[in-house]
Amino acid sequence: MGQSHSLTINGRSLSVSLDDPDTPLLYVLRNEVGLHGPRFGCGLGQCGSCTVHVDGQAVRSCVTPLSSLKPEAKIVTLEGLGTPEAPHPVQAAFVEEQAAQCGYCINGMIMTSAALLKDKPKPSEAEIRQALVGNLCRCGTHARIVRAVQRAAASL
Amino acid sequence: MPNSQLSRRSLLQGGAIIVGFTLSRALPAMAGTAPSKPVALDEVDSYLALERDGSAIIYSGKVDLGTGVRTALTQMAADELDLPLSRVRVIQGDTALTPDQGPTYGSLSIQNGGTQIRTAAATARRKLIQLASERLGTPMDALVTKDGRVAPAAGGEGIAYAELLKDGHFALKLDKDAPSKNPDDFSLVGKSVPRLDIPAKIYATFTYMQDVMLPGMLHGRVIRPPAIEARLTGVDEASVAGIPGLVKVVREGDFLGVVATSEWAAIKAAQKLSATWSKAETLPEQAKLWEHVRATPVVKEDTTSNVGDADGAMAQAARKLKATYDFAIHTHGSIGPSCAVAQPEGDALTVWTASQMTHALRTQLSAMFSLPPEKVRCIYVEGSGCYGRNGHEDAAADAAILARAVGKPVRVQWSRADEHGWDPKGPPTLIDLSAGLDDKGAVTAWSSQFHIPVGAAGTVPLVAATLAGLPHETALAPGNIVHNSAIPYGFPNVKTVCRRLATTPLRPSWIRTPGRMQNTFANEAFLDECAAAAGIDPLEYRLRSLNDPRGIEVLKRLAALAKWESRPSPKGEGKEAGGDVQTGRGLSYVKYELYRTYVAALAEVEVERSSGTIRAKRVFVVQDCGQIINPDGVRNQIEGNVIQTVSRVLKEEVMFDRSRVTSTDWASYPILTFPEVPEIVMELIDRPRDKPWGAGEPSAAVIPSAISNAVYDAIGLRLRSVPFTPEKVKTALQRT
Ligand code: FES
Ligand code: FES
Numbered sequence: 053m054g055q056s057h058s059l060t061i062n063g064r065s066l067s068v069s070l071d072d073p074d075t076p077l078l079y080v081l082r083n084e085v086g087l088h089g090p091r092f093g094c095g096l097g098q099c100g101s102c103t104v105h106v107d108g109q110a111v112r113s114c115v116t117p118l119s120s121l122k123p124e125a126k127i128v129t130l131e132g133l134g135t136p137e138a139p140h141p142v143q144a145a146f147v148e149e150q151a152a153q154c155g156y157c158i159n160g161m162i163m164t165s166a167a168l169l170k171d172k173p174k175p176s177e178a179e180i181r182q183a184l185v186g187n188l189c190r191c192g193t194h195a196r197i198v199r200a201v202q203r204a205a206a207s208l
Numbered sequence: 209m210p211n212s213q214l215s216r217r218s219l220l221q222g223g224a225i226i227v228g229f230t231l232s233r234a235l236p237a238m239a240g241t242a243p244s245k246p247v248a249l250d251e252v253d254s255y256l257a258l259e260r261d262g263s264a265i266i267y268s269g270k271v272d273l274g275t276g277v278r279t280a281l282t283q284m285a286a287d288e289l290d291l292p293l294s295r296v297r298v299i300q301g302d303t304a305l306t307p308d309q310g311p312t313y314g315s316l317s318i319q320n321g322g323t324q325i326r327t328a329a330a331t332a333r334r335k336l337i338q339l340a341s342e343r344l345g346t347p348m349d350a351l352v353t354k355d356g357r358v359a360p361a362a363g364g365e366g367i368a369y370a371e372l373l374k375d376g377h378f379a380l381k382l383d384k385d386a387p388s389k390n391p392d393d394f395s396l397v398g399k400s401v402p403r404l405d406i407p408a409k410i411y412a413t414f415t416y417m418q419d420v421m422l423p424g425m426l427h428g429r430v431i432r433p434p435a436i437e438a439r440l441t442g443v444d445e446a447s448v449a450g451i452p453g454l455v456k457v458v459r460e461g462d463f464l465g466v467v468a469t470s471e472w473a474a475i476k477a478a479q480k481l482s483a484t485w486s487k488a489e490t491l492p493e494q495a496k497l498w499e500h501v502r503a504t505p506v507v508k509e510d511t512t513s514n515v516g517d518a519d520g521a522m523a524q525a526a527r528k529l530k531a532t533y534d535f536a537i538h539t540h541g542s543i544g545p546s547c548a549v550a551q552p553e554g555d556a557l558t559v560w561t562a563s564q565m566t567h568a569l570r571t572q573l574s575a576m577f578s579l580p581p582e583k584v585r586c587i588y589v590e591g592s593g594c595y596g597r598n599g600h601e602d603a604a605a606d607a608a609i610l611a612r613a614v615g616k617p618v619r620v621q622w623s624r625a626d627e628h629g630w631d632p633k634g635p636p637t638l639i640d641l642s643a644g645l646d647d648k649g650a651v652t653a654w655s656s657q658f659h660i661p662v663g664a665a666g667t668v669p670l671v672a673a674t675l676a677g678l679p680h681e682t683a684l685a686p687g688n689i690v691h692n693s694a695i696p697y698g699f700p701n702v703k704t705v706c707r708r709l710a711t712t713p714l715r716p717s718w719i720r721t722p723g724r725m726q727n728t729f730a731n732e733a734f735l736d737e738c739a740a741a742a743g744i745d746p747l748e749y750r751l752r753s754l755n756d757p758r759g760i761e762v763l764k765r766l767a768a769l770a771k772w773e774s775r776p777s778p779k780g781e782g783k784e785a786g787g788d789v790q791t792g793r794g795l796s797y798v799k800y801e802l803y804r805t806y807v808a809a810l811a812e813v814e815v816e817r818s819s820g821t822i823r824a825k826r827v828f829v830v831q832d833c834g835q836i837i838n839p840d841g842v843r844n845q846i847e848g849n850v851i852q853t854v855s856r857v858l859k860e861e862v863m864f865d866r867s868r869v870t871s872t873d874w875a876s877y878p879i880l881t882f883p884e885v886p887e888i889v890m891e892l893i894d895r896p897r898d899k900p901w902g903a904g905e906p907s908a909a910v911i912p913s914a915i916s917n918a919v920y921d922a923i924g925l926r927l928r929s930v931p932f933t934p935e936k937v938k939t940a941l942q943r944t
Binding site: 054071072075076079082083087088089091092093094095096098099101129130131134135136139143146147150151152153154155156157158159162178180181182184185186187188189190191192193194195196197198 | 273274275276402403405406407409410411412414415416418419452453470471472473475476540541542543544545590591592593595621623624840844847848849850851852855873874875879880881882883885887888
């Protein structure tokens, strides 16, 4: 049995035991903790579909070894951002704008936008597009995603 | 401790926080391969069942690939059955439960699949009215259906559906003549009903294929050959001996994979495993791709149209034009690489898959493992968007081989490099065109040759079967790529021929709008060349040769929407007047497969001469796809078509060396990013009394030519080779 690691995920503390402390956070969240909001897209930091928040910053969990996280790091996934009963404004706006096709990229879009709006509550359209430049969508949902982020910003 | 469920539970020490998650992602259906209900195409019960609580289950062989089809099918069935949306549930693509309505491709889910379900629902509804008529002693035509009940039109409680049918089964044949609802009475069809799947996708409660977990499931990864057709000559198992959690290295012929208790252990093992392979260089030199295509043996010629005497008229023409177009190899580029879970049970096999064709996959897997088809069950679970036949089926075969090797359920997740390197590709397309014009500039002769691989849309050979030397197909299946090689214009002399090639460099399959996109690119851009040669406005030029009122309508409405200014192309500002950045507009038109959905599109572009960069600024689309089931769903599809195709046209090309694909990630195969996405303006023409036609692909067909035409309008240079990269633009500019 491997080493034990303490984590704070979506406001709860827990510990996981892993054979390899360098396991990327993405696999810990998905397979050990059962959180499927963050998704595997490339494992290379190129697409953004694995994005989570670590201490409020958007981070690519596929290239974040668990060992690189401080024990007190606060991790938030899409599940922890909001729920249908208590949605995060960005989630509510994505539903309103019907901003998904397959939706596989949407975790990254929402987590990246939520981090953007925390730093910059009233971004211009160009700033939104720039903030999402590293998030790929193959279905071509971009126009709706930008509208959803604008809607969320307007609601803040 | 190899059991992942057990180990996971023991690993959680933070209190009772996350207990119960392991199987909370309950699977859509559990294993078991025998059909438990009718699945024949002509039985009502194959498509729908009524539950005791009066709700309905729809069984659809067509599946939602992230396009909103599930919502649209639910709307159609609920409306026809007079049930609220919330009381209709759809089960998709389960070979034990759903009828084989054919693969989900070709923009046919609503047009064909939805129409079958609508007929089943209409037949069922008539039966319910008949049963109520017998019970109430009221004539059928004095009864109406509403909210899950049959009631007298004159008023009264009526009887709930569930009470009319004892066991929920109809035992009826589908009747095409069963009266379908009057379009005026539709309450759900034609409305922008919000998509049923979107909230779950946004709150992370949706179960994608990649999320499926079975008790005792192990994780697998594949190790593909470093060169196509290389042989596996040795495997050094000691190279991975130290990886905790590794269960087995699986080798069968040239198929190589690893199975481990955790996903990360499987990934590390796949990366570390040392194997030796023979050398293989089976691919042509990419720099000489088009010479290679031209030199490939032709198996047959398909003449897709032959009107008048094209050769004779060409010889007589006052003016002749000739051009060659080409379109690069593309990959599907799903954001989530392919994934599948397979579970062996004795001699039976169950596979959870995001395949667009679970029935065909069952046939392939049963051939591969020499199992009777009834021993194989394929269950659809939605994955990342696939846009055609990507790697989902191959991942299913990989999972099946690995699961059978360890006798346990195995999940296979492809890496990004597996997906880019090994999904089947949209084949390279080379097209020669010539036209003869009379002295007024009108086309008197049109002649074209399409150099495209032989084959249609069948089944694409499974990688694992091929590598392992197990039974597999050998024929090419590039999709129905001859479509739209013929043209929608009434020129007096036309001959269009598809020269079907014996081979193509990489394993081909269909990617969104297969053939129709490449062929329409060449046709509509070359037509623009003719219009420019004649000095005639490109819209006017098209309208003169069209006699289809619905085609004329989409073009005229596009002109109004985009405020078309009548003039020939190019704009003719010249270098001096235009400065470094010049703008242009380009128009294109398609009648999909020459019998259905009409689309007209206009692209506005900026071309930066110094860098060669093309920016698509705005795209206008007008579409007539007959009856619209869900307008916002259709808009979402059109936006997707436009953006994805702008990406394909401006940026995408699969790169390869003599051995293998070399563009194996997003850095080497870049796609469109947010700052590059155009604004999209569209108008839909709804025809509630007509057939619903496909909307998932047609608007992609017009984008490449609209952009080529716009670039010509801007800088007077004709781009005939997709992708329109800055290098190609700069090279072309230097030549002028
Ligand atoms: S999966 Fe992490 S960036 Fe692509
Ligand atoms: S919605 Fe499918 S990848 Fe973005």
